[in-house]
Amino acid sequence: MTEIIDLSQEIYEGMPVYKDLPQVKMSIHNTHEEWDREHNTSTKTPAVHKLELGEHTGTHVDAINHMAKQYAGQSIDKMPLSMFYTEGICIDLSYKNLGELIEIEDIQNACKKENLTILENDTVLIYTDHYRKTYGTKDWSNGPGLSTSATRWLGQKNIAAFGVETMSPGVSGVSNKEVHHICGELGFTHYENMINLYQLIGRPRFRFIALPLKIRGGTGSPVRAVAVFEN
Known part of the structure; x- marks a missing residue:
């Protein structure tokens, strides 16, 4: 029996977005009443919504051209689909505090504790419980994040991507810009704003x-991320 775990946030008007990125706006563009030529009715049943949002809204993946200007041309539409359809593992780093760096030793110890091995072309998901602890609060933008050394260490293992619950892969103002640069340099990517990673802890490999x-020409895209277990 197949088990599918949803790892993606809802998209809705007013949801938190990173710093100065576009706010999400959602409105009714067409109603069923209009289509059915029902006049003088106070009812408006949505038939089509109009969405205004940035590429980096909610649970999303960054394209290589987002990492730095020298990677212009490596847009989301040109990245191989195999990068987004991989094997995955999830490691428990829920002891990390706000604004704390995740180091190589943290990842190594988590893998050893959970008997997991990072393989080539994997997606490595990093559970910090930041979503459940802080989403919608003043601390939401102040999560833990990867250090530059840990990012390079992961990239040198030739993974496809890593994923975090936080709004940025590194710690803002400390390592975040450099984390993006390293991803561009080594040709791998990352997912942000993931949820339900706690449901993957203590479990074996899955299809991501x-x-x-x-x-x-996109610099990223919202995704419907899932973990699939075949029992």
């Missing part, structure tokens, strides 16, 4: 799927 929209 998080296909992006095919946005021409």
Whole structure:
């Protein structure tokens, strides 16, 4: 029996977004009443919504061209789909505090404790419980994040990507910019704003799927990320 665990946030108007990124706006564009030519009615049943949002809204993946200007041209529509359809593991780093760096030793110890091995082309998900602890609070933007050394260590293992619950892969103002640069340099990526990672802790490998929209020239895309267990 197949078990599918949803790892993606809802998208809705007013949801938290990173710093100065576009706010999400959602409105009714067409109603069923309009389509059915029902006049003088106070009812508005949505038939089509109009969405205004940035590529980096909610649970999303970054394209390589987002990492730094020298990677212009490596947009989301040109990245191989195999990067978004991988094997995955999830490690428990829920002891990490606000604004704390995740180091190589943290990842190594978590893998050893959970008897997990990082393999080539894996997606490595990092559970910090930051979503359940802080989403919608003043601390939401102040999560733990990867150090530059830990990011390079992961990239040198030739993984496809790593994923975090936080709004940024590194610690803002400390390592975040450099984490992006390293991803661009080594040709791998990351997912942000993931949820339900606690449901993956203590479990074996799974199929990870998080296909992006095919946005021409896109610097990233919202994804519906899932972990699939075949029992």
